[in-house]
Amino acid sequence: MSDDMTENNNQKFSTIAVHGGAAPDPGTNARATPIYQTTSFVFDDVDQAAALFNLEAFGNIYTRIVNPTQSVLEERIAALEGGTAALATASGHAAQLLVMHTLMECGDEFIAANQLYGGSLNQFGQSFKKFGWTARFANVQDIDAIAGLVNERTKAIFVESIANPGGVITDIEAISQVAKKAGIPLVVDNTLATPYLCQPRQFGADIIVHSMTKFLGGHGNSIGGVLVDCGTFDWMASDKFKTLSAPCESYHGMVLGEAFGPMAFAIAARVLGLRDLGPCISPFNAFLIASGVETLPLRMRAHTENALAVAKALEQHEKVAWVSYAGLESSPYHSLAQRYCPKGAGAVFTFGLKGGYDAGVKLVNNIQLLSHLANVGDTKSLIIHPASTTHRQLSDEARAIAGAGDDVVRLSVGIEDSGDIIDALTAGLAQL
Numbered sequence: 127m128s129d130d131m132t133e134n135n136n137q138k139f140s141t142i143a144v145h146g147g148a149a150p151d152p153g154t155n156a157r158a159t160p161i162y163q164t165t166s167f168v169f170d171d172v173d174q175a176a177a178l179f180n181l182e183a184f185g186n187i188y189t190r191i192v193n194p195t196q197s198v199l200e201e202r203i204a205a206l207e208g209g210t211a212a213l214a215t216a217s218g219h220a221a222q223l224l225v226m227h228t229l230m231e232c233g234d235e236f237i238a239a240n241q242l243y244g245g246s247l248n249q250f251g252q253s254f255k256k257f258g259w260t261a262r263f264a265n266v267q268d269i270d271a272i273a274g275l276v277n278e279r280t281k282a283i284f285v286e287s288i289a290n291p292g293g294v295i296t297d298i299e300a301i302s303q304v305a306k307k308a309g310i311p312l313v314v315d316n317t318l319a320t321p322y323l324c325q326p327r328q329f330g331a332d333i334i335v336h337s338m339t340k341f342l343g344g345h346g347n348s349i350g351g352v353l354v355d356c357g358t359f360d361w362m363a364s365d366k367f368k369t370l371s372a373p374c375e376s377y378h379g380m381v382l383g384e385a386f387g388p389m390a391f392a393i394a395a396r397v398l399g400l401r402d403l404g405p406c407i408s409p410f411n412a413f414l415i416a417s418g419v420e421t422l423p424l425r426m427r428a429h430t431e432n433a434l435a436v437a438k439a440l441e442q443h444e445k446v447a448w449v450s451y452a453g454l455e456s457s458p459y460h461s462l463a464q465r466y467c468p469k470g471a472g473a474v475f476t477f478g479l480k481g482g483y484d485a486g487v488k489l490v491n492n493i494q495l496l497s498h499l500a501n502v503g504d505t506k507s508l509i510i511h512p513a514s515t516t517h518r519q520l521s522d523e524a525r526a527i528a529g530a531g532d533d534v535v536r537l538s539v540g541i542e543d544s545g546d547i548i549d550a551l552t553a554g555l556a557q558l
C-alpha cells in the first residue's frame with residue numbers, strides 16, 4: 127500500500143502509523159512498547175537530575191510530565207501530522223486547555239468557530255471565562271466575520287477541520303490567511319478527520335489538537351488527547367505570547383521561544399501547562415491509543431467507505447428530510463471536502479428526520495445494532511440525537527447554529543458490514 131501525504135525519513139503514512147516513535151524496548155527487547163507503569167524514574171546522579179530539572183537535557187523524571195509509553199505515542203502522532211513535537215494529555219479537552227494556557231494571559235481573547243463539538247462550546251464559552259479568557263464565536267464559513275473579530279488581545283483562531291456534528295468542512299487555508307495577517311496561530315481540531323484524511327499543517331495550521339478518544343484510539347476504550355506543535359509559528363516575532371517570548375521565572379529566566387525554536391510551543395505546554403495544571407495521560411491509555419493508531423489507515427478506509435454507503439442509502443429514504451455528509455455530491459461542502467479530505471469526508475455526519483424531535487427520540491430508543499451513546503470514532507456504529515443529549519445545554523438558537531436542531535440525528539459509522547448498518551437504520555426508520 128502506498129500513501130504520499132506524509133513523509134518522514136522517506137517513510138509513508140501507514141509505516142509511520144505502525145512504527146513511529148517506537149523501537150524494541152532497550153531494556154528487555156520487548157517488541158510491543160511496554161506500559162511503563164511507574165510514577166517516577168531513578169536519577170543517574172545529582173548532576174543528571176539537575177540537568178533534567180533545568181531543561182538542559184530531556185529525560186524521564188515523573189509521569190505527570192513525561193513517561194516512555196506516552197513518548198512513543200507523542201512521536202507517532204507528531205510524525206503523522208508532520209509536526210515537530212506533540213504532547214499527549216488526559217483528554218481532548220485537556221489538550222485544548224493546555225493550548226490556551228500556553229497562548230493566553232488573563233484578559234486575552236481568541237476566535238472560535240461556532241460549529242464545534244458541543245463540549246468545546248461549553249469549555250470555551252463558559253469555563254474559560256473563569257480564567258479571564260474570552261472566546262469570540264463566528265460562523266466558520268464567514269471569513270470576513272472571523273477577520274472582523276481580531277483585535278490586539280486576540281491570541282488565536284480555533285476551528286475544527288471537519289466540524290462536529292454537522293458535516294461542515296472548514297476552509298482551513300482561508301482562515302490561516304486571517305491568522306497570519308493578525309500575527310496569531312491557527313489551532314485546528316483534527317479529531318474527526320485524523321491525519322489520515324486531512325493534514326492541517328499543509329494548509330497553514332500552526333497547532334493541531336485531537337481528542338484521541340475518537341478515531342486515533344479508535345476502539346472506544348480510552349480517553350486521551352494530544353496537541354501537536356507544527357513548528358511553523360515564530361513566537362519571538364512579537365511580545366504577544368509572553369509564556370514563550372518573555373524570561374520564564376520557573377526556569378531561571380530562560381526564554382522558551384529562543385531556547386527551543388520550532389518545538390517551543392509543545393515544550394512550554396509540557397513544562398508549564400502540564401506540570402502545573404496536571405492533566406497527564408496514564409501510561410495504560412497511552413499504550414492502548416498507540417496500539418489503536420497502528421491500524422488507523424485501515425480503519426479510516428473502512429469507516430469512510432461505510433459512511434458514504436450509509437449516507438447514500440439515507441438520502442433515498444422517504445422519512446429522511448436531508449443528509450449532511452460532505453462526501454455526497456449534494457453537499458455544499460463537497461468541493462471543500464475534495465480539497466481538504468481527498469480520501470473521504472470522515473465517518474461522522476448528520477441527517478434530518480421529517481418527523482422532527484419526537485422522531486429523533488423514537489429512532490434512538492428503538493434502533494438495533496447502532497449504540498445510542500455520546501461518542502464518535504469507535505469501530506462500532508453509534509447514533510445520537512444531539513438536541514436531547516450532547517447539545518441540550520445550548521439555547522435553541524445556538525443549537526441550530528451548531529447544526530444540532532430538533533430534527534437532527536448524528537451517526538458515527540463504524541467498520542461493521544455496511545449492509546448490516548443500513549438494514550438496522552432502515553428497520554428503525556420503518557417504525558416512525
Ligand SMILES: *Cc1c(COP(=O)(O)O)cnc(C)c1O
Nearest residue numbers: 217218219243290317337339350
Ligand atoms: C470528543 C471531542 C473533543 C473532546 O475530547 P475528550 O477526549 O472527550 O475530552 C474535542 N473535539 C472534538 C471534535 C471531539 O469530538
